[in-house]
Structure formats: structure tokens, C-alpha cells
Amino acid sequence: MTESYSVRVMTGRKARGLALVSKKAFTFAHGVDPRNGNVTDLHSDLLGKNVKGSVLVYPYGKGSTTASAWFLETVRLGNAPAAVVTSSVDPAAVIGSVVAKVLYGVEIPVMLWSDAPSRMRSGDAVEVDAGTGTIRLR
Amino acid sequence: MQLNRQQEGALRGEEGEARQLAMEILAKVGDAMEADSLVPISSAHVLAHYSSLHEAGIEMLEKFRDGGGRFAVKTSVDPASIDPQNWKSFGVPEEFAGKQFRLFRAYEALGGTGCWTCVQYQTCNIPNGGEILAWAESNAVVYANSLLGCRTNKITSGLDLACALTGLTPRYGMLLDENRVARVAFRLSVRDPSDLDYRSAGFYIGRHCGSRVPVLSDLPKSSTFDSLKHLGSAAATGGPVNMIHFVGFTPGCDSVAKATGGEKVEVIEIGRKEMEEVEGELNQTDEKADLVALGVPQLSLDELKVLAGALAGRKLRRGSSMYVYTSKQAYDEATGSGIRSAIEASGARLTHSTDGEISPLKEMGFRTVMTNSAKLAETIMSEGEIRMRYAPLKDMIAEATS
Numbered sequence: 438m439t440e441s442y443s444v445r446v447m448t449g450r451k452a453r454g455l456a457l458v459s460k461k462a463f464t465f466a467h468g469v470d471p472r473n474g475n476v477t478d479l480h481s482d483l484l485g486k487n488v489k490g491s492v493l494v495y496p497y498g499k500g501s502t503t504a505s506a507w508f509l510e511t512v513r514l515g516n517a518p519a520a521v522v523t524s525s526v527d528p529a530a531v532i533g534s535v536v537a538k539v540l541y542g543v544e545i546p547v548m549l550w551s552d553a554p555s556r557m558r559s560g561d562a563v564e565v566d567a568g569t570g571t572i573r574l575r
Numbered sequence: 576m577q578l579n580r581q582q583e584g585a586l587r588g589e590e591g592e593a594r595q596l597a598m599e600i601l602a603k604v605g606d607a608m609e610a611d612s613l614v615p616i617s618s619a620h621v622l623a624h625y626s627s628l629h630e631a632g633i634e635m636l637e638k639f640r641d642g643g644g645r646f647a648v649k650t651s652v653d654p655a656s657i658d659p660q661n662w663k664s665f666g667v668p669e670e671f672a673g674k675q676f677r678l679f680r681a682y683e684a685l686g687g688t689g690c691w692t693c694v695q696y697q698t699c700n701i702p703n704g705g706e707i708l709a710w711a712e713s714n715a716v717v718y719a720n721s722l723l724g725c726r727t728n729k730i731t732s733g734l735d736l737a738c739a740l741t742g743l744t745p746r747y748g749m750l751l752d753e754n755r756v757a758r759v760a761f762r763l764s765v766r767d768p769s770d771l772d773y774r775s776a777g778f779y780i781g782r783h784c785g786s787r788v789p790v791l792s793d794l795p796k797s798s799t800f801d802s803l804k805h806l807g808s809a810a811a812t813g814g815p816v817n818m819i820h821f822v823g824f825t826p827g828c829d830s831v832a833k834a835t836g837g838e839k840v841e842v843i844e845i846g847r848k849e850m851e852e853v854e855g856e857l858n859q860t861d862e863k864a865d866l867v868a869l870g871v872p873q874l875s876l877d878e879l880k881v882l883a884g885a886l887a888g889r890k891l892r893r894g895s896s897m898y899v900y901t902s903k904q905a906y907d908e909a910t911g912s913g914i915r916s917a918i919e920a921s922g923a924r925l926t927h928s929t930d931g932e933i934s935p936l937k938e939m940g941f942r943t944v945m946t947n948s949a950k951l952a953e954t955i956m957s958e959g960e961i962r963m964r965y966a967p968l969k970d971m972i973a974e975a976t977s
Contacts, residue, residue, distance in 0.1 A: 447607045467957050471629060479957060499815065501954075502711045503627035506732045510629035526607045532733035535603050536635055539596055549607070 441573045442550065444522070447531045449538075449546030449567045454519035456561040456574075457491035459483045460554055462499035465507035465529065474516035492563040493518035494553050498527030508533030512543055520546040520565040522553045522572065548572060576605035576745060577612050585741070593644030597737035604734055605745035614746045618649040618700055619739035620710035622732045623682055623691070624656040624933040625674040632732065633674065636681040639736055646686040647742035651700035653712050654873065654900075654930040655679065655691050661926060665898075666939045685740075691928035692902040693872045694804065696723060699904065704826060707750060709738035713816075714808035714872045714950070716749075720818035721807060722800065724826040726750050729817055749817050757820045757834035758787035763794055764846040770802070771947050771967035775853040776845050777806035778949040781813020782853075783843060790820035790834035798824070801878050808872050809949035857952040857965035863895075864945035864964055867975040868931045870900035871951040879909050879925075883917040885968065889976040891922030896941075897975045903927045921976070936961055945971055 461482050465471075468478035474489035488511070498504060508529055511517045517537070521530045526549060534545045546567040550556075557563065557574065564573040578586065578598075586602060588595040601613060622628065628636075657667050657675045683689070690699035693712050696719060702708055704724035710716050711730045719725040728748045730738060738744045748754055761780050765772055780789050789810075794803075803821060810816040819825075820834035828834050869882065879901060891897055899918060901909070906927035909915040915925050932954040936944065945964040946952055952963045966974070 448603050466627060467954065471631075477959065479959060501627065502713065502729055502731045502735075503622055503624075503632075504731065505734075506622070506628045506632040506635070509631040509635065509733075513629075513631040513634070528604055528607065528731045528734060531603055531607050532600055532731055535600050536596070536733050539599075540631070540634055540638060 439573055439575050441571050443570055444548045444550035444572050446567045446570045447526070447547040447549055448534045449520070450544040451566050451568065452492070452519040452546050453564045454490050454492045456557045456559055456563050457483060457486060457488060457493050458554060458557050458559045459495040462497055463495035464498055464500035464504050465511060466501035466504040468500065469507065469511060471507060471510040471514050471516060474511060488518045489516045491518045492520045492522060492565060494522045494557050496554050497523060497525040498529050504529035505532040509536055512537040512541055512545070517543070517545060520548070522548045522550055522565070524551045524553050576602065576610045578602065582613060592642030593639045593740060596639065596642065597740040600734055600737040601741065601743060601745060608745055608747040610745035610747040612746050613743040614707060614750070615742055616648055616709045616738060616744050617706040618651070618702055618708055619646065619735065620651045620653065620695055620700060620712055620715060621735040621739050622711045623652045623678050624654060625671065625678055626656040626933045626935065628678065628732065633677050633681070635733065636678060636736070639740060640681050640684045644685055644740045646739045648739065649700060650687055650739040651690050651692065651695040652682055652687045653691070654693050654933060655928055656933050656935065658926045658929045665926065667935060668938055671935055671938065690903065693930060694875065694902055697875050698902045707744065709735065709744040711735040713811035714804065716817055717807035717811050717819060718804055720749055721821060721825050722803060755788060755818060756836050757790035758840055759784050759789050760831050760835065760840050760842045761789055761791045762842060762844050763791065764844050765850060768795065769967045772850055773802045773806045774809040774947060774949045775850045777809030778813040778853045779845050779849050780819065781810040781816050784814055784816060786815060788818055789816065790822065790831050792822040792831050794821060794823060796823065801875055804872060812950040812953050853949070854965060857949060857956070857963065859956060860943060860962045860964060862943045862962065864943045864974055865894065865896065866936065866941040866944045867895065867897040867971045868900070868944055868946045868948070868951060869897070869971070871931045871946070871948040873930060874899060874901045874905065876905045876908050879905060879914050879918065883914050885972055886918055886921040886923060889921050889972065891975050892977060895975045897923035898931065899923055899925045900930045901925060901927050945974055947971060
């Protein structure tokens with residue numbers, strides 16, 4: 438069964454991947470190793486997981502304002518998530534995605550959905566479409 | 576968010592590639608944050624250390640430079656990952672330094688002030704009360720909102736450049752009156768707080784305020800602006816803090832009620848037990864420290880004077896290093912007035928335009944670092960490679976010299 442939800446679009450285009458869901462504040466700054474996509478933040482419930490190609494879901498960002506640059510470096514090295522879905526705006530993901538398009542030609546959708554961390558589970562197959570503002574869960 | 580005709584033109588590329596990218600970032604973030612418009616800023620402060628910006632950050636900066644970008648307003652730059660003058664003698668690897676030098680050159684081309692500091696409000700970018708700013712660097716954001724009567728959001732890397740290159744920032748968050756009202760009150764019940772207590776109090780506020788703006792009362796009247804600088808920095812490290820209403824210090828704030836708009840709010844006491852809770856979180860070990868690090872944020876000239884006095888007649892023990900991070904301005908003044916030689920007579924070293932949490936301490940060979948900076952302790956600890964000790968200045972000096 439497929440469920441489809443209308444959500445707010447921050448930026449990007451289309452992507453699909455498996456959901457990787459954190460229930461806690463998340464940061465790329467000192468929190469994800471750009472060289473492989475591994476989550477290294479000791480406070481994260483995704484510690485040891487890998488964000489590469491995932492639909493990364495978290496409630497809100499935290500920590501250093503350099504998180505956008507860490508995100509961008511993760512894109513440059515090919516280890517970024519396929520899409521990001523947050524329940525409160527994380528400017529780091531929005532900025533990282535906008536600049537990644539210009540520098541690396543990659544358009545990572547960033548979406549805002551307040552119910553995301555409760556409706557989505559790690560491992561769900563997800564399609565994200567920033568053109569229509571929809572998230573489909575299978 | 577509404578753009579005016581000129582801003583729409585810039586978004587279409589009429590003012591060149593750099594401004595087009597800048598305007599796209601402003602428009603996307605403005606829409607995301609539900610800002611109604613872009614407003615002029617009087618100054619910007621941007622991030623520039625290689626250790627966090629990485630190769631991608633250099634490429635972003637060079638893209639703006641190659642697209643014809645120039646800073647449109649006064650723009651100071653955060654500390655670098657190396658001391659541009661003395662990096663070799665600190666054992667920084669050549670390749671790492673080369674990356675930082677690419678950032679130095681790009682900022683120069685964009686029209687940066689050549690001032691690499693996280694305490695620009697004490698040195699090279701001192702705003703007037705009431706101004707709207709676009710500052711990155713969390714300690715400076717807290718300082719500007721709390722002690723200078725200015726308004727700034729905590730500006731994320733990338734957006735910082737977009738604001739500096741256009742002289743504009745989206746109107747949201749801390750720019751709006753309703754988001755500056757205190758919603759939780761903290762009361763300091765420790766008498767005669769030490770240097771460490773100010774930082775621990777800040778960190779405790781950060782850990783417990785949630786998304787609420789805090790007010791802090793019962794600070795000693797003798798609290799210095801340097802003490803509040805470190806308190807604010809620690810608060811922004813512990814949580815999402817952009818402003819603290821300091822009763823008796825924040826312009827126009829003479830009571831808790833003034834900060835809360837008369838509303839009743841939760842009151843949280845910060846006493847000895849709360850200080851110890853923070854010390855417990857930031858202290859990982861009691862091993863001997865191979866580096867004792869002072870100044871995250873960078874120390875002022877006044878703080879260097881105090882340190883010179885505390886180190887008088889003492890010598891560092893063998894195998895111990897003490898690094899003191901400061902701004903170029905304070906470094907030059909300390910050099911001229913003999914304070915630097917007084918500090919360095921002990922074997923400690925002054926270093927400028929950089930800061931501990933963004934320098935390659937592991938590559939420089941350190942394994943255990945002692946500091947009274949909650950920001951340094953928390954940042955380095957979260958990387959998981961160096962072990963941290965968190966202690967007051969007097970213990971740091973005892974550790975390094977005996």
C-alpha cells in the first residue's frame with residue numbers, strides 16, 4: 438500500500454531511497470564524516486549508521502553554523518543523503534542543497550513535514566518529489 | 576518572501592553570477608523561515624576556517640569570488656584554523672595550512688577586513704546599538720543581541736556570504752520583537768562565581784532553556800563583559816541560544832519582568848549542584864594534560880593582563896604546553912606593552928587569528944587537553960579523539976607549571 442502526503446518544499450527536485458529516521462536533533466557538523474557518510478555524533482540515535490543515499494529524517498538541526506559546509510562536503514564526496522525531511526526548518530540543509538546544485542549539479546530535495554519523525558520509520562521505501570510537494574511511503 | 580524589483584533582477588542574474596547565487600540562498604532561506612522581506616544590514620561576520628568548511632567550503636568561496644563577488648558591507652571574518660604568522664612553529668602540517676591560505680586569499684579578493692576573530696565586537700567590527708547585523712559565530716550572536724542592543728540571527732555558513740555580498744538579510748527570528756521576549760528565567764545562586772562558574776552557568780542555561788529565550792538574574796554587579804562573553808559562548812554551545820537577557824547588563828533590562836514582558840515564567844536556579852552537573856559532563860578524565868588551552872572565545876587584552884599576573888614567576892613543566900588564543904589586535908597590543916613577553920616568559924605561547932576548537936590539535940600531537948572553555952571542551956569531546964579536562968584557570972596554571 439502506498440500512502441501519499443502533501444508537505445512543504447524547501448528546495449530540490451526528486452529522489453527516492455530508504456528512510457533513515459532520527460528522533461533527536463541532528464547535525465552534519467562534527468556529526469557526519471563526509472569521507473564515508475557515517476554518523477559520528479555520540480549524542481545521535483543514528484550513531485554508526487550511514488546517511489549515503491538515504492531519505493534522512495530528523496526533527497530539527499543543532500550545533501555549529503558550519504553544518505551547511507559539512508553537508509556540502511558530504512555531497513562533494515558523493516556520500517550525501519538522497520533527500521532530507523525535517524519537522525522544523527534546518528537552514529543548514531536548505532543552504533547546503535542550494536549551493537550543491539550550483540557547485541556539483543546535484544539537486545537534493547529538502548522538505549518540511551512536522552509529522553515526519555512519527556509517520557516514517559527507518560527502512561521505509563520513500564519517494565520525495567519537490568516538484569509536487571509530495572512524499573510517498575510504500 | 577517578497578522581493579523588490581532590483582532583488583528579482585539579481586535573482587535572474589542581472590548583477591552577475593555571485594549575486595545571483597547569493598540572492599537564491601537569501602530567497603530560499605527567507606521562504607523557509609517565512610520571512611516577509613529582505614532588510615539592510617550594517618555589518619556581516621562570516622565563517623572561514625578550513626577544519627569545518629573543508630574543500631567544498633573553499634570551492635563555494637572561490638565560486639563567489641570568480642563570479643565577481645565583493646562584500647557590500649563591512650565584513651569581519653571568524654578565526655582561521657591556523658595562526659597565519661606563526662603556524663609553522665606550532666607544528667601545523669603544510670598541506671593543512673595550504674588549504675587555509677586558499678581561504679585567506681579568497682576572502683581578501685572578496686574584500687574581507689583582514690581581521691580573523693570571534694570577538695569582532697571587542698576588536699574590529701563594533702556595531703552601534705539598534706543595528707541589524709548578519710553574524711555567524713554563535714558567541715558573537717549572543718553578545719550582540721544580549722549586550723549591544725543589536726539584532727542578528729545566528730547565520731549559517733553560505734547564508735553568511737550571501738548576506739555579506741548583498742548587504743541584506745531575511746527578516747525573521749531574532750529580528751522580530753516577539754521572538755526576543757524571555758520565556759524562562761534562571762537565577763544565579765552561587766556567590767562570588769569563579770571563571771569556570773560563569774561558563775558552567777552559561778552551559779547549564781543552554782542545556783535547559785529548550786527553544787525559549789532565557790533571562791538571567793542575580794549576577795554579581797562586578798561581572799565583567801569578558802565574563803559574560805564566556806557565559807554567552809557556553810550557553811550557545813549547550814543549546815540553541817541566540818540571546819540572554821542579563822538583568823542589570825542588557826540594555827534596558829533592569830528586572831526579570833522587563834525581559835518577560837510581565838508574563839510569569841518558569842524559574843530555574845543555578846547553584847553549586849548545577850555547576851557540578853556541567854563539570855561532570857565536560858570533564859572526561861583526570862589524566863595529565865599535554866595541552867592547557869585558554870581562550871575560546873579569544874581572550875581580550877584585559878584577560879591577557881590577568882593571565883600575565885597569574886603566570887608571574889612560574890615556569891611550565893617539561894612535556895606541558897600552554898596555548899593562549901587571542902585576536903590579532905590584542906596580540907599586537909600585548910606585544911607592544913610587554914604583556915606577551917610576560918606571558919611567554921613562563922613557556923606559554925600566545926597565538927592569534929585562530930582558536931582551539933578549529934585548529935588541528937590532534938595532528939599537532941595532543942591527546943589530553945585541559946581548558947576552562949565549555950565551548951572548546953564540548954566541541955573537541957564530540958569528535959571523540961582527544962580527551963578533555965574542564966577546570967578553572969587556577970587549576971590550569973597549577974597543572975601546566977607543577
